[in-house]
Amino acid sequence: MRIPFTKMQGAGNDFVVLDETRGRLGLTEAHYRFLGDRHFGVGADQILTVRPSPAEGIDFEYVIHNADGNEVEQCGNGSRCFARFVHDKGLTTKDRIRVQTMKGVIEPRLNADGRVTVDMGAPVFALADIPFDASGLTLQPMGAWGNWPLAIVDIAPAAPLLIATVSMGNPHAVTLVDNVDTAAVATLGPAVQANPRFPQGVNVGFLQVVDRSHVRLRVFERGVGETLACGTGACAAVVSGVRLGLLDARVEVQTHGGVLTIEWAGGDAPVFMTGPATTVFHGEIDLPE
Numbered sequence: 241m242r243i244p245f246t247k248m249q250g251a252g253n254d255f256v257v258l259d260e261t262r263g264r265l266g267l268t269e270a271h272y273r274f275l276g277d278r279h280f281g282v283g284a285d286q287i288l289t290v291r292p293s294p295a296e297g298i299d300f301e302y303v304i305h306n307a308d309g310n311e312v313e314q315c316g317n318g319s320r321c322f323a324r325f326v327h328d329k330g331l332t333t334k335d336r337i338r339v340q341t342m343k344g345v346i347e348p349r350l351n352a353d354g355r356v357t358v359d360m361g362a363p364v365f366a367l368a369d370i371p372f373d374a375s376g377l378t379l380q381p382m383g384a385w386g387n388w389p390l391a392i393v394d395i396a397p398a399a400p401l402l403i404a405t406v407s408m409g410n411p412h413a414v415t416l417v418d419n420v421d422t423a424a425v426a427t428l429g430p431a432v433q434a435n436p437r438f439p440q441g442v443n444v445g446f447l448q449v450v451d452r453s454h455v456r457l458r459v460f461e462r463g464v465g466e467t468l469a470c471g472t473g474a475c476a477a478v479v480s481g482v483r484l485g486l487l488d489a490r491v492e493v494q495t496h497g498g499v500l501t502i503e504w505a506g507g508d509a510p511v512f513m514t515g516p517a518t519t520v521f522h523g524e525i526d527l528p529e
């Protein structure tokens with residue numbers, strides 16, 4: 241079967257985007273893996289599928305598969321590309337779009353400067369909802385780190401690691417580092433990710449605070465590995481930094497692939513993410529049987 245696709249990227253986090261607004265393509269997990277494969281397929285961190293409105297007041301549904309073929313709840317950079325895709329393809333004329341994801345409705349808005357701002361909803365801290373099993377762990381109030389849910393994760397053979405856990409629809413663990421360039425992303429990322437305390441896995445963020453409104457961030461994503469940027473990871477990192485008292489409500493997040501602006505007023509307020517969304521090329525590909 242030959243299918244059309246669009247290759248897109250947002251701050252270097254790259255996507256194969258599929259249009260299912262006029263009917264399902266009937267893809268399997270193996271097909272998503274193939275599309276994400278950088279050697280045998282197209283190559284992408286995630287495969288995004290656009291579907292018609294599932295309910296009154298919602299414009300589209302948007303389904304996300306990681307490069308490993310698994311369906312996941314949320315993708316921040318992908319949501320900006322989704323908005324650019326439906327707009328450029330003439331599937332909507334709206335600048336503000338309401339889209340159903342696996343974990344709730346988010347609202348991207350196309351800005352005059354070409355960037356996209358997304359209302360990502362409020363962060364979730366309840367450990368069971370992340371989900372994160374903290375049984376037997378001493379959750380901190382940690383002095384200068386403030387009174388918030390920090391946990392010491394028992395990652396052998398490395399020394400215990402302090403992490404902040406938060407869900408942006410999908411699970412995140414954030415740890416502070418002195419310098420992202422020397423952070424042990426390639427070893428600690430998979431170790432935290434595979435920790436059984438995260439029954440559904442986790443995206444692992446390494447956050448370097450530069451000043452109260454600037455951070456640097458690397459994220460080892462679930463189902464992919466390290467990516468050039470992670471939108472929900474940027475939201476999770478800023479939310480964690482704000483809760484620690486280290487960051488202001490508006491922060492520029494420098495990733496290896498570009499800059500994202502994250503705004504969070506605290507509490508139950510939604511997180512707003514602003515960044516680029518770019519079409520790279522359109523193509524067609526034959527799927528293996």
Ligand SMILES: N[C@@H](CCC[C@H](N)C(=O)O)C(=O)O
Nearest residue numbers: 315316317410462470471472
């Ligand atoms: N790249 C994304 C996150 C995609 C999903 C993530 N890998 C997960 O498994 O939760 C983003 O921009 O948020």
